Amino acid sequence: MEVKLNATADHVFGLLTDPKWLEARSLALGELSAKCSARKSGGVQVTMKRxxxxxxxxxxxxVLNPDSDIEIVEKWSGDGDRRQxxxxxxxxxxxxxxxxxxxLEATxxxxxxxxxxxxxxxxxxxxxxxxxxxxxxxxKGCIDELNYLANYLKKNK
Known part of the structure; x- marks a missing residue:
């Protein structure tokens, strides 16, 4: 999936690696709990427990429970023009x-x-x-998160 965002890649990257912003997004989207941390070391590793x-x-x-604990780890690298x-x-x-x-590519x-x-x-x-x-x-969750991000960017220019 792909979405164009009306903000610089640096600004979006800052949000996507901000634990407090990520926790607020998760709770706003109806998750039961969210805890996040970020560690910088040659890149940024974001760990979320939700x-x-x-x-x-x-x-x-x-096999699965309707209420589940999930762990997500994102390991970011790259620079302002192109991050992976x-x-x-x-x-x-x-x-x-x-x-x-x-x-995440700057345009x-x-x-x-x-x-x-x-x-x-x-x-x-x-x-x-x-x-x-x-x-x-x-x-579906990713679409909701990207819509939340796009709306946040519109409201917080």
Whole structure:
């Protein structure tokens, strides 16, 4: 998925690596709890721990809980014109992960954010169904987060 944002890449990067802003975004989007930290060392590593609620059908509920703890680690590198990150989401205590590649590219006074998600589920027989659900929910959440970011940028020029 790709979105053009009406702000500089440096400004967007600053928000995407600001623990307080990320926690506020998560709570504003209805997550049950959110805790975030960022560590700078040759790049920036952002670690988020969130408790989320997701509606799911009975088949998926056999493996996942509607209320789950997730951990997300983003490792950012690059400079002001082009930054990249790896993304790893783990559902705590479940054989389910989502990985992604992220790019944030400067385009003058605006920037482009790109992300591609991949699911990994180690569950026999119904793993494909769970993977499709988890990646779909992750992408829905990503769309909500990007819409929140775009609206925030409009209101806070």
């Amino acid at each position: 408790r989320v609620h997701r509606d799911m059908n009975a088949i998926i509920a056999k 990150a790896t993304y790893a989401l783990t559902i705590v205590g479940k054989p389910v992960t989502v990985s992604a590649d992220i790019e 003058g006074k605006t920037c482009v954010y790109r992300i591609t998600h991949r699911g990994h589920v180690k569950v026999p027989l119904i793993g494909g169904v769970i993977e499709k659900f988890v990646v779909g929910e992750t992408e």
